[in-house]
Amino acid sequence: MSELSQTTRAGTHREAFIIDGKAVSQRVLQEVSEAASTLIAQGVRPGLAVVLVGEDPASQVYVKSKGKAAEGCGFHSVQHTLSRQTSEADILALVGRLNADPAIHGILVQLPLPPHVNATKVLESISPAKDVDGFHPINAGLLAIGDIGRALVPCTPAGSMLLIDEAIKALGLKLAGLDAVVVGRSNIVGKPMAQLLLGENCTVTIAHSRTRDLAAVVGGADILVAAVGRPEMIPGEWIKPGAIVIDVGINRIPGEGLDKNGKPKTRLVGDVAFEAAKARAGAITPVPGGVGPMTIAMLMKNTLTAAIRCAERTV
Numbered sequence: 001m002s003e004l005s006q007t008t009r010a011g012t013h014r015e016a017f018i019i020d021g022k023a024v025s026q027r028v029l030q031e032v033s034e035a036a037s038t039l040i041a042q043g044v045r046p047g048l049a050v051v052l053v054g055e056d057p058a059s060q061v062y063v064k065s066k067g068k069a070a071e072g073c074g075f076h077s078v079q080h081t082l083s084r085q086t087s088e089a090d091i092l093a094l095v096g097r098l099n100a101d102p103a104i105h106g107i108l109v110q111l112p113l114p115p116h117v118n119a120t121k122v123l124e125s126i127s128p129a130k131d132v133d134g135f136h137p138i139n140a141g142l143l144a145i146g147d148i149g150r151a152l153v154p155c156t157p158a159g160s161m162l163l164i165d166e167a168i169k170a171l172g173l174k175l176a177g178l179d180a181v182v183v184g185r186s187n188i189v190g191k192p193m194a195q196l197l198l199g200e201n202c203t204v205t206i207a208h209s210r211t212r213d214l215a216a217v218v219g220g221a222d223i224l225v226a227a228v229g230r231p232e233m234i235p236g237e238w239i240k241p242g243a244i245v246i247d248v249g250i251n252r253i254p255g256e257g258l259d260k261n262g263k264p265k266t267r268l269v270g271d272v273a274f275e276a277a278k279a280r281a282g283a284i285t286p287v288p289g290g291v292g293p294m295t296i297a298m299l300m301k302n303t304l305t306a307a308i309r310c311a312e313r314t315v
């Protein structure tokens with residue numbers, strides 16, 4: 001497809017449709033709550049355990065919102081906060097207990113883990129059936145072979161797909177056959193995102209730090225997913241007119257002035273220069289209020305899925 005641009009009759013480009021991640025996430029949470037009450041009435045309360053190692057303030061914020069969302073859905077929700085010095089063996093022992101706990105259907109170990117802990121080993125110790133992050137090699141493998149029905153899919157890419165659907169509908173397009181570019185190839189975001197887009201019959205390109213001409217690659221994208229972690233690294237001018245832009249990046253940068261405690265203010269920005277991109281894109285996610293809230297909503301959805309599958313196994 002060469003031209004996705006939505007133009008007015010006068011031929012001037014409209015501003016992008018802003019994809020409201022907050023609103024879509026609330027819709028998902030509402031559906032999860034309703035399905036959870038049915039399950040609870042049948043005697044199964046979905047249970048989510050979140051493990052946080054250390055006192056990283058950003059992680060504390062995320063973990064708190066995960067707990068709040070779980071309670072909002074009527075789930076059983078527990079948080080295990082361990083000191084930064086906790087040994088790998090103690091973390092593995094805790095995961096082992098949670099794997100064996102019938103009240104827990106979903107286990108999330110918040111990343112990053114301290115450097116003395118082998119994160120891969122910890123993530124692989126989570127039972128694949130309770131791996132609501134979708135990071136276990138079994139779940140990554142199921143996604144790679146296209147068996148999404150059996151996998152638990154990573155929350156951020158799964159939520160991003162729902163936002164893409166929203167934009168596709170708003171713009172009156174079809175997803176199959178579109179050229180999608182994912183910038184970033186982490187196991188958490190970039191790779192599973194590319195798999196999901198491929199599963200929807202997009203022609204997928206994955207760009208990374210060794211990509212030679214990023215501007216040219218980005219310029220070819222009908223759908224652009226930016227998951228790098230560099231504030232506003234993608235200038236608006238790179239965006240193909242009419243493209244769908246999903247900005248996964250969460251970067252805290254210095255803001256203007258001081259907050260009420262007299263500390264310098266900070267603000268959140270994505271990996272895309274939002275204002276300039278908005279003038280060219282067909283649809284774009286804001287930061288905050290875009291992908292972030294979807295990640296939390298999809299975590300609840302995965303926990304519900306894990307609980308339903310667990311109930312099916314025991315009847």
Ligand SMILES: NC(=O)C1=CN([C@@H]2O[C@H](COP(=O)(O)OP(=O)(O)OC[C@H]3O[C@@H](n4cnc5c(N)ncnc54)[C@H](OP(=O)(O)O)[C@@H]3O)[C@@H](O)[C@H]2O)C=CC1
Binds near residue numbers: 249
């Ligand atoms: N909204 C949400 O819910 C979530 C947001 N995030 C945010 O998403 C961002 C990415 O997270 P994550 O995937 O974990 O990050 P990683 O640091 O694991 O991966 C970053 C990727 O970006 C690539 N990259 C780095 N520099 C460049 C460059 N100059 N040009 C092109 N590619 C580059 C890296 O390439 P290479 O592989 O070659 O090193 C790597 O593949 C972060 O801002 C994070 O905070 C993450 C999870 C959830």
Ligand SMILES: Nc1nc(=O)c2c([nH]1)NC[C@@H]1CN(c3ccc(C(=O)N[C@@H](CCC(=O)O)C(=O)O)cc3)C=[N+]21
Binds near residue numbers: 061268
């Ligand atoms: N095991 C594990 N699983 C994760 O899913 C995981 C993780 N570790 N480590 C850290 C990243 C990051 N992440 C976010 C979740 C929500 C928002 C979010 O809700 N953001 C709000 C803003 C929040 C704010 O104001 O700081 C928004 O974008 O609107 C952001 C980022 C999950 N992660």
